[in-house]
Amino acid sequence: MSETFYALLPDRAVIRVSGPDRVSFLQGLVSNNIETISAEKSGYGALLTPQGKFLFDFFVYHQDEDSLLIECERGENGERAAELFKKLRMYKLRAKAELSDITDSYDVIAVFGKDALSALSLDATPGATAHMADGIKAVDPRLAEMGARVLLPKNALTEMAAIGAEESDIETYHQMRVSLGIPNGSEELEIEKSILLENGFEELGGVDFKKGCYMGQELTARTKYRGLVRKRLLPIKIDGPAPDAGTPIMNGDKEAGIIRSVHGDHGLAMIRLERVEGDAELSAGDAKITVSVPDWVQLPENAA
Known part of the structure; x- marks a missing residue:
């Protein structure tokens, strides 16, 4: 079928x-x-x-x-x-x-x-x-x-x-x-705050680095060529009561990210890459959070 x-x-x-x-x-x-x-x-x-x-x-x-x-x-x-x-x-x-x-x-x-x-x-x-x-x-x-x-x-x-x-x-x-x-769009990206490369636009074909000038090009190019991406929007699995968008994700007493959206027992979160290395145990509210990295995402070499 x-x-x-x-x-x-x-x-x-x-x-x-x-x-x-x-x-x-x-x-x-x-x-x-x-x-x-x-x-x-x-x-x-x-x-x-x-x-x-x-x-x-x-x-x-x-x-x-x-x-x-x-x-x-x-x-x-x-x-x-x-x-x-x-x-x-x-x-x-x-x-x-x-x-x-x-x-x-x-x-x-x-x-x-x-x-x-x-x-x-x-x-x-x-x-x-x-x-x-x-x-x-x-x-x-x-x-x-x-x-x-x-x-x-x-x-x-x-x-x-x-x-x-x-x-x-x-x-x-x-x-x-x-x-x-x-x-x-604005469900997960913050208007007038979010940076394209932290949200996958390069891998998702949303940026052309070879075209001529466009509005906002300078920051986008600088973020790429200076290797300034330290956070990424990544999928999360939620085990427990679903937290609201905007809830911090904690690794012990340190903030590891923030939830941007929740749909069922999955969602998207902006994750601080250095805070989720190894066997990090993450939580948001009363829920356990598991972060995954899709095959299409290209993380910096020094990231998890």
């Missing part, structure tokens, strides 16, 4: 960027190389403060020869998408690019499970993209094990049944996500 599931992601929004300057406009702002986005390749990146701290992360898709689509956080009442839209409009200046919020026109869907990519006829290459029923299907640009992201016009969910996908729910999707160590 095929193991292909899908979950609607109502917490996502879609912004269209069109016009002749759409690529050059975004290229000067986004951490990844927008010039590589095509009908066959989607991407992942972030918009940072001028000081290099996290503001927004998002996916970028090629819609047609004149338009790119940005799939981003919507926020509880649409505020995160509205803030990104406002920020992009502020930086647009005289660029020949038009912005429009088309969230109401699309369903954003996560397709996951061990057969998800084959059901969608996609190669297991992060970012691999093709059209689907006047929409877009793409292998998650961060990690192929995450499955695919699909943008479908409203009222086209019959396409999910057509590929044999079984309906799931957003919480099941997020449990899978945190078990793989993948952040979900």
